[in-house]
């Protein structure tokens with residue numbers, strides 16, 4: 001055993017170091033079922049769509065809620081980098097958080113059970129994934145060597161067994177799988193009933209389709225690279241928010257020496273969005289991904305890019321240079337990537353050392369109707 005025994009992790013691990021970010025355009029009733037696992041954590045709710053609609057947050061949760069008016073007020077002209085009418089708006093929550101870890105979940109996701117019938121504590125598993133090293137340089141055939149009851153197999157070089165810091169933990173889904181519209185159309189009744197008891201590191205140099213439905217990451221390592229793009233209303237593409245972020249964040253993690261894991265935990269995805277609507281939203285992505293994926297596979301970031309923010313600024317330049325020929329949209333996206341980093345750095349100024357004057361006061365968060373956003377419970 002490689003020495004990380006997190007099996008006994010308590011029900012609400014690191015509750016002061018995690019923010020739960022939820023994009024919503026419908027209802028938050030799903031939080032009732034999550035109380036045993038999520039109620040101890042602070043929520044950042046990003047309300048998409050019409051800001052005049054009042055979203056009800058179930059009693060007992062501590063939260064901040066931001067609608068479009070709040071985003072416009074806090075970011076000013078830079079708000080135009082945050083998607084409207086697309087789940088990608090969630091990344092605003094990543095930006096305003098001050099915590100080390102983010103867990104983001106969709107509002108049609110529920111608690112799943114493992115094969116023994118035990119309810120799955122997604123946060124506890126994501127924290128285990130993030131708090132134990134990844135092994136991107138050499139594949140361990142017994143999967144995650146840092147889990148209880150497994151280890152590195154014969155032939156695994158000892159020089160590589162320390163692993164690297166884990167930046168992203170990508171969870172999966174029972175019931176409705178995250179299929180694209182064409183697949184959903186030809187397999188409307190397909191349900192994922194297969195629970196695979198494994199966590200594995202995605203090897204360095206390999207991309208993957210990151211889904212934002214059940215996702216956790218270390219904000220301090222990779223936050224600036226987790227921009228969910230410019231999608232939704234007014235844009236030629238939607239539902240590629242998490243894909244763009246996943247490709248970008250993976251090349252940044254590879255470059256900075258961080259790891260990405262996928263597998264456990266599972267949640268129960270309850271709602272199949274309408275495949276015909278989805279096809280309209282994502283059809284350009286189905287074409288463009290044949291160019292976007294090779295773009296990310298072939299790019300090389302410079303050694304001067306030694307932080308996620310610097311990597312992302314370099315990525316923006318490369319996006320403009322290499323993808324604008326695919327569609328002029330990518331020039332607009334490249335500019336939005338720069339705006340995102342500028343906004344991120346304004347809301348998350350570098351921490352000054354003890355000797356210097358007071359840290360910048362945190363961004364004042366108030367709701368659009370003027371009352372202070374208070375931790376509500």
Ligand SMILES: O=c1ccn([C@@H]2O[C@H](COP(=O)(O)OP(=O)(O)O[C@H]3OC[C@H](O)[C@H](O)[C@H]3O)[C@@H](O)[C@H]2O)c(=O)[nH]1
Nearest residue numbers: 023024025026048085086087106107108212213242273
């Ligand atoms: O205009 C919108 C649409 C949705 N949301 C919120 O985003 C979450 C995902 O929405 P939904 O469950 O309807 O989409 P799915 O097809 O199941 O999700 C996949 O595709 C879209 C995203 O990339 C998502 O991460 C994928 O899992 C949900 O919380 C909606 O309320 C929104 O804010 N604005």
Ligand SMILES: [Mn+2]
Nearest residue numbers: 106108271273
């Ligand atoms: Mn869904």
